[in-house]
Amino acid sequence: MHTIAIEHEILADNEALANHNRAHFLAHGVYVLNLMSAPGAGKTSLLERTLAELSPRYRIGVIEGDVYGREDADRIEKHGVPVVQINTGGACHLDAHLVHDQLERFDLDQLDVLVIENVGNLVCPAEFDLGETDKVMVLSVAEGDDKPKKYPVMFHVARVLLLNKIDLLPHVSFDVARATRDARALNLDLDVFPVSATTGEGLEPWYRWLEGRIARAKAR
Numbered sequence: 001m002h003t004i005a006i007e008h009e010i011l012a013d014n015e016a017l018a019n020h021n022r023a024h025f026l027a028h029g030v031y032v033l034n035l036m037s038a039p040g041a042g043k044t045s046l047l048e049r050t051l052a053e054l055s056p057r058y059r060i061g062v063i064e065g066d067v068y069g070r071e072d073a074d075r076i077e078k079h080g081v082p083v084v085q086i087n088t089g090g091a092c093h094l095d096a097h098l099v100h101d102q103l104e105r106f107d108l109d110q111l112d113v114l115v116i117e118n119v120g121n122l123v124c125p126a127e128f129d130l131g132e133t134d135k136v137m138v139l140s141v142a143e144g145d146d147k148p149k150k151y152p153v154m155f156h157v158a159r160v161l162l163l164n165k166i167d168l169l170p171h172v173s174f175d176v177a178r179a180t181r182d183a184r185a186l187n188l189d190l191d192v193f194p195v196s197a198t199t200g201e202g203l204e205p206w207y208r209w210l211e212g213r214i215a216r217a218k219a220r
Helices: 002-028 043-054 071-077 096-100 152-157 166-171 176-186 203-219
Strands: 031-037 060-066 083-087 113-117 134-140 160-164 191-194
Touching (some): 043 060, 043 071, 043 113, 060 071, 071 083, 152 176, 160 176, 160 203, 191 203
Parallel strands (some): 031 113, 031 134, 160 191
């Protein structure tokens, strides 16, 4: 019981600061995306593709979350967008406090979009609200189509599911229809886009969806 009480206290504290972050983003008209996946699903590659498409039209900032290192931040920096690295030092997720502590490094009045690339993990990131507008889940076809049933919370909280690496479908056992069905059974409002960050296949609908969400945030 003591352990459960501590966990509830941690989550409640995080939720309070997440709401503070959210109000801050809304006040500045910034659309905030929390990008989540297991390690190796292709989050950073998808983000690079998305930046190449959208950064000529939108002012985008990026927070990179990793346990150690800044390899992904170095990749993102080459796209000419402001990027801040957060190293958790062992924690399997970002939380609202870690994000809040880095916001002063951005001029939010000069941003349309803030992308938070979370630590690669299929459990913890879903449990911690960061104050984002939308959570986006990336699942690579190489991981298996059973993941929605094995890790339901990730799919339940996401607004979008990007089924990445569809260029590998001829070489792996992955049923797109099954994964989509199981994910939508957990989340009726889930939008699903089969994509390939390698070939670019399927990315246009994702870009258009994102542009619509950015426009909605600015209108609010």
